[in-house]
Amino acid sequence: xxxxxxxxxxxxxxxxxxxxxxxxxxxxxxxxxxxxxxxxxxxxxxxxxxxxxxxxxxxxxxxxxxxxxxxxxxxxxxxxxxxxxxxxxxxxxxxxxxxxxxxxxxxxxxxxxxxxxxxxxxxxxxxxxxxxxxxxxxxxxxxxxxxxxxxxxxxxxxxxxxxxxxxxxxxxxxxxxxxxxxxxxxxxxxxxxxxxxxxxxxxxxxxxxxxxxxxxxxxxxxxxxxxxxxxxxxxxxxxxxxxxxxxxxxxxxxxxxxxxxxxxxxxxxxxxxxxxxxxxxxxxxxxxxxxxxxxxxxxxxxxxxxxxxxxxxxxxxxxxxxxxxxxxxxxxxxxxxxxxxxxxxxxxxxxxxxxxxxxxxxxxxxxxxxxxxxxxx
Ligand SMILES: [Zn+2]
Numbered sequence: 418x419x420x421x422x423x424x425x426x427x428x429x430x431x432x433x434x435x436x437x438x439x440x441x442x443x444x445x446x447x448x449x450x451x452x453x454x455x456x457x458x459x460x461x462x463x464x465x466x467x468x469x470x471x472x473x474x475x476x477x478x479x480x481x482x483x484x485x486x487x488x489x490x491x492x493x494x495x496x497x498x499x500x501x502x503x504x505x506x507x508x509x510x511x512x513x514x515x516x517x518x519x520x521x522x523x524x525x526x527x528x529x530x531x532x533x534x535x536x537x538x539x540x541x542x543x544x545x546x547x548x549x550x551x552x553x554x555x556x557x558x559x560x561x562x563x564x565x566x567x568x569x570x571x572x573x574x575x576x577x578x579x580x581x582x583x584x585x586x587x588x589x590x591x592x593x594x595x596x597x598x599x600x601x602x603x604x605x606x607x608x609x610x611x612x613x614x615x616x617x618x619x620x621x622x623x624x625x626x627x628x629x630x631x632x633x634x635x636x637x638x639x640x641x642x643x644x645x646x647x648x649x650x651x652x653x654x655x656x657x658x659x660x661x662x663x664x665x666x667x668x669x670x671x672x673x674x675x676x677x678x679x680x681x682x683x684x685x686x687x688x689x690x691x692x693x694x695x696x697x698x699x700x701x702x703x704x705x706x707x708x709x710x711x712x713x714x715x716x717x718x719x720x721x722x723x724x725x726x727x728x729x730x731x732x733x734x735x736x737x738x739x740x741x742x743x744x745x746x747x748x749x750x751x752x753x754x755x756x757x758x759x760x761x762x763x764x765x766x767x768x769x770x771x772x773x774x775x776x777x778x779x780x781x782x783x784x785x786x787x788x789x790x791x792x793x794x
Contacts, residue, residue, distance in 0.1 A: 421557070421607040421634035423665045423687075427776050431657050431685030434775040437635075437665050439505040439556035440604040441497045444472045446665070446687040447775075449672060449768040450507055451761060452695070455480045456490075456500050459695045460750075460757040463502045469730055469762040470769060473505035475690040478549050479514040482539060483532050487552035495554025507690070508555035509669065510611065511541045512562040512580075512639070523563065525579070543586035551594040551606060559637045559669070560587035562611040566642060573615035576640075577624050580613045584631060607634035609667060612656050615640055621652050625659035635665040642671065644680040657685035673697075675704065675767055675791055679784045682771045694764050698756035701745050704763040706787070707794040712756065717742040730762035731755075 422438040437444040444450075451458040451466055453474040458466055466474070476496060481487060493499030496506045515521045515528050522529045527542025546561035561583050563576040591608045598605065610633040614620035628636060638656055641649050657666060665688065668681045672691030681689055694704070701713045705725045710717075712724065723733040724741060732741070732755040744752025767787070774783040 419605050421665070423635070423663065425663070428662075429775065429778070429780070430683075431654065432683050432775055432780065433685065433687070434772045435665070435687060437505075437687065439473075439607070441503065441505045441556055442472075444505050444688065445772060447678070447682040447768045447771050448472050448688050449678065449761075449764045450475045450667075450688050450690040452690050452692040453500075453502075454692065455484075456496065458757075458761070459692075460699065460754045461695065461761060463500065465731065465754075465758055466502075466761070467504070469758055470765045471504075471761065472765075473507060473688070474500075474502055475507040475509065476553065476555065477511070477513070478508045478546060478553065479511040479530070479539075479541065481508075481553055482511070482541070482549050483534055487549040491552040491554060497554070497556075499554075505557075506555040507557040507667070507688075508550045508553055508559065509637075510546050510550070510559040510561040512546075512559075512611070513564045513670065514541075516564045516566055516640075523579070525582070527561075527583075528563075543583045544590045547587055547590040547594060551591075551598070555606065557607050557609060557635065557667075558591070559667075560584055560591075560608060560610045560633070562613060562637075562639055564640050564669075565613070565615060566640065567615065570615075570617055570620070573613075573617060573640075574620055577613040577615075577620055580611060581624065581627055584610055584628070588631065588633070609633060609635040609637045609665075611637040611639045611669070612660065613639055614652075616648050616652055618652065618655060621656055622659065625656045629660045633664070635667065636660050637667045637669045638686065639669045641668070643674065644671075644677045645674070650680045650684060653681060653686065654684040672764060675764070676788065678764065678767050678771065679788065682768070682775070683780070683784070689764075689768065691764075694760035695757045698760040699753045701756065703756055704760050706790050708791055712738065712741050712752075713745050714742075724759065725763070728759060728762065729766075730759050732759040732762075 673693035720738040
């Protein structure tokens with residue numbers, strides 16, 4: 418089993434700039450990975466994603482099991498080829514759906530869902546998740562875990578223990594599939610273990626300590642949702658102080674606020690993904706250096722300037738706020754595409770600038786400038 422190559426170019430404290438070398442190309446970190454839940458970043462083509470600087474996409478295993486199915490994606494050459502993206506790809510484990518689907522029935526072996534498409538029963542467990550991710554063919558897989566959003570310590574502990582019990586099964590199945598691929602001369606795919614434990618320091622520490630002993634290629638940090646409070650920042654910090662420094666770390670599903678990217682990078686996370694930039698764009702909420710705006714607001718009706726004059730995206734270089742406002746008023750689909758390109762570029766660029774600032778030893782100034790403009794304007 419070959420190891421995922423990860424080079425750290427510069428490290429200051431926990432924070433680092435590096436390069437993850439995947440079979441489908443390099444990812445310069447810190448990096449924002451586009452959320453492509455159903456194998457597409459909503460409203461943005463792959464050509465537009467490449468143009469705005471995206472280095473990777475993350476698809477959702479549960480959704481792809483429902484349709485078109487891992488077998489079909491495998492026939493199509495795997496996620497990167499099937500979708501025409503051709504670059505680095507990640508998949509989550511499907512464990513997040515235990516949280517987002519209310520009818521999920523969780524047991525010691527795995528979970529049963531009802532398909533939201535046709536009501537069919539869908540079973541997932543570590544082996545099924547690993548087999549599906551292998552067929553989907555993402556470069557980086559997440560071990561099947563139980564995501565949770567609760568302040569009830571016993572529930573969080575139970576989810577963490579399940580995640581821990583499932584890891585050896587994830588690894589055994591991953592190794593079997595990896596060996597099969599090696600014999601068949603197919604490209605390698607890589608496995609991240611996911612640290613759980615909610616917002617409880619002792620549970621996170623226990624989870625990180627156990628995960629640190631496992632021979633995996635990297636780590637996902639799961640079940641964190643906002644860095645608005647210091648609590649989450651502390652959890653990220655203590656987790657990354659424990660898990661091995663020489664492996665890449667992905668902060669799962671976090672990045673709905675620019676603050677999350679700064680805090681995550683500061684405390685040692687390398688990649689991020691979140692559906693929020695494109696979801697908020699579709700709702701007309703656009704990021705600017707001076708905070709989030711709503712393009713539907715009447716004040717943009719006759720503003721013949723880009724929504725963000727500092728932005729270098731296709732939307733801001735070619736269109737003014739008044740035109741975008743008009744597109745939202747008449748519900749033209751082009752408006753959603755332009756806004757999604759802008760928001761996605763905004764978060765990709767923050768990560769690129771964080772990377773530059775780490776390399777140049779200017780992270781603290783960059784973070785404090787950005788935060789004071791964005792949150793105090
Ligand atoms: Zn822009």
